[in-house]
Amino acid sequence: MKTxxxxxxxxxxxxxxxxxxxxxxxxxxxxxxxxSPYASFDWNNSIDxxxxxxxxxxSIGYGIDNNNIITYQxxxxxxxxxxxxxxxxxxxxxxxRWIHYFGESDHKSFFGSxxxxxxxxxxxxxxxxxxxxxxxxxxxxxxxxxxxLELFYFWGETESNKYSRTTDHSVLSHLVSAYxxxx
Numbered sequence: 001m002k003t004x005x006x007x008x009x010x011x012x013x014x015x016x017x018x019x020x021x022x023x024x025x026x027x028x029x030x031x032x033x034x035x036s037p038y039a040s041f042d043w044n045n046s047i048d049x050x051x052x053x054x055x056x057x058x059s060i061g062y063g064i065d066n067n068n069i070i071t072y073q074x075x076x077x078x079x080x081x082x083x084x085x086x087x088x089x090x091x092x093x094x095x096x097r098w099i100h101y102f103g104e105s106d107h108k109s110f111f112g113s114x115x116x117x118x119x120x121x122x123x124x125x126x127x128x129x130x131x132x133x134x135x136x137x138x139x140x141x142x143x144x145x146x147x148x149l150e151l152f153y154f155w156g157e158t159e160s161n162k163y164s165r166t167t168d169h170s171v172l173s174h175l176v177s178a179y180x181x182x183x
Contacts, residue, residue: 024063024101028071032057032150032177036077041091041121042168053079055173057150059097069099073115075136075154077171087124091169093134093154094118101142111148113138119156121167130158130167140177150175 039053054077061071076092095117103109119134134156142148155170 024066024069026063028059028061028063028069028179030057030059030061030071030073030177030179032175034150034173034175036079036171036173038170038172039077039079039091040170041089043165051079051081053077053171055171055175057173057175057177061097061099066104067101069101071097071099073097073117075152075173076120077173081123090120090122091171092120092122093136093156094120095134095136097136103142108144109142111140111142113140113152119154119158119169121158121169129162130160132156132158132166134169146179148177148179150177 034055036051036053036055038050039055040050055075057073057075059071059073061069061073063069072095074092074094076090078088078090081087081089093115095115097113097115099111099113101109101111113136115136117134117136118131120131122129134154136152136154138150138152140148140150151172151174153170153172155168158167158169159165160167
């Protein structure tokens with residue numbers, strides 16, 4: 001069994017490492033980490049809080065060509081909320097995103113993005129948790145092959161699972177992202 005696994009790893013490892021050819025066309029994966037200088041929520045017009053938060057993003061998608069990519073992404077920010085007795089708050093958006101690069105894949109390039117999806121608000125204080133529709137716009141710059149700086153803004157409204165109360169959300173995030181293109 002160990003021998004079969006070793007042979008399979010020896011065959012597959014070189015294939016996967018050479019398949020990331022730097023072209024945006026084809027299957028791609030991305031991950032990003034950063035911070036949100038502005039992570040805001042307004043719960044039922046009674047609790048309005050703005051924080052600096054940690055942020056992260058994961059995406060998987062397909063490059064239609066070297067300038068246009070459609071991804072499914074998850075992005076979010078997490079912070080300790082003083083309004084909810086120092087509990088952890090997570091605001092996240094999951095859904096499709098379109099990214100357009102303004103330059104070729106072998107050059108540094110600016111890009112813009114737009115998306116929408118399922119907005120989720122989660123707290124250890126479960127009475128305020130909820131979901132709704134959210135939207136995203138973003139822009140960035142590819143600083144070197146497979147690495148880019150991103151700035152995105154997502155917003156929307158969620159409704160509490162327990163109460164008929166809404167929460168308005170808006171988050172601005174700065175990320176450094178790594179992408180692997182075309183597997």
